[in-house]
Amino acid sequence: MDWSEIEQAISATMGSQFHIDSRHPAGGGCINDAWQVTGQGRDYFIKLNQPSRLDMFEAEFDGLSGMFEVGAIRVPKPLLSGVASQRSFLVMEFIQMGHKGSTEQMGRQLALMHRKTAGHFGWHRDNTIGSTAQQNNWTEDWVGFFRRYRLGNQIELAARKGIGSHAVGLVEKLIDRLDCFYTDYQPLPSLLHGDLWGGNAGFDADGNPVIYDPATYYGDREADLAMTELFGGFDNNFYAAYANCWPIDPGYAVRKTLYNLYHILNHYNLFGGGYGMQAEGMAGQLLSACR
Numbered sequence: 001m002d003w004s005e006i007e008q009a010i011s012a013t014m015g016s017q018f019h020i021d022s023r024h025p026a027g028g029g030c031i032n033d034a035w036q037v038t039g040q041g042r043d044y045f046i047k048l049n050q051p052s053r054l055d056m057f058e059a060e061f062d063g064l065s066g067m068f069e070v071g072a073i074r075v076p077k078p079l080l081s082g083v084a085s086q087r088s089f090l091v092m093e094f095i096q097m098g099h100k101g102s103t104e105q106m107g108r109q110l111a112l113m114h115r116k117t118a119g120h121f122g123w124h125r126d127n128t129i130g131s132t133a134q135q136n137n138w139t140e141d142w143v144g145f146f147r148r149y150r151l152g153n154q155i156e157l158a159a160r161k162g163i164g165s166h167a168v169g170l171v172e173k174l175i176d177r178l179d180c181f182y183t184d185y186q187p188l189p190s191l192l193h194g195d196l197w198g199g200n201a202g203f204d205a206d207g208n209p210v211i212y213d214p215a216t217y218y219g220d221r222e223a224d225l226a227m228t229e230l231f232g233g234f235d236n237n238f239y240a241a242y243a244n245c246w247p248i249d250p251g252y253a254v255r256k257t258l259y260n261l262y263h264i265l266n267h268y269n270l271f272g273g274g275y276g277m278q279a280e281g282m283a284g285q286l287l288s289a290c291r
């Protein structure tokens, strides 16, 4: 890897010469190579991948920018993306991560970020969830959006991957009946992180909450909350502070399974295995809640 093109690109973006004094592999990213790069007293966090993944980095850049601009919760400031030396790259602010901070503050700040709303559901571009394409076409109604661009898209991929006709049938029936989860609940198009599992949230060295690696779009805030519950890592103080800032509708207790079904189907599409059975169980459970 020849880093000089990246040095030049950073120099051009920052308007001052940048030379790398040292670089270290950073983080334990699932998808990309990540580096901490230091020069002239500045630190950058740089992700690298194959040139074909430029689009993914451009989408991550836009998602980080969207959340950074709102300023409700700390997000690494993205600087540039591009292709250099046969690698696509994304350069952002390096944040020294710490081990502890206030989960209460994280809950409050997430609620504040969710207060940023748009006129429609979606985002100005598609992005990725894991490495699966995530479609974000602007849509007026949430149920239509979630039906088509979330569950509908994932079950189509899962059917092609061989999830089995029973699971496909259950999810399709569920998709037909989605309205039943929204009889007295009207979500707002809130700015979402979109992939908020514990591995994508932490604290900086001063204890401030930080979120990163998003799959941003405007959607029902309950979708972000549901994902925090899927693999754990967020404590009661987080949820209490969130709800204190912006109370949660009681129907969330059922809808969270619906929102997490999207991620479990995505996990089936990415990793296969037992996620197929888990998705089938969730779809069955949701259908019984719908009678």
Ligand code: ADP
Pocket (backbone or CB within 6 Å): 026, 027, 028, 029, 030, 031, 032, 033, 034, 045, 076, 092, 093, 094, 095, 096, 097, 199, 200, 202, 212, 213
């Ligand atoms: P991937 O896209 O490969 O999954 P992530 O964005 O999740 O990579 O980053 C991997 C790890 O690197 C994170 O778990 C986090 O600890 C760390 N990290 C992410 N962004 C930054 C940053 N801007 N500065 C410092 N460390 C970061």
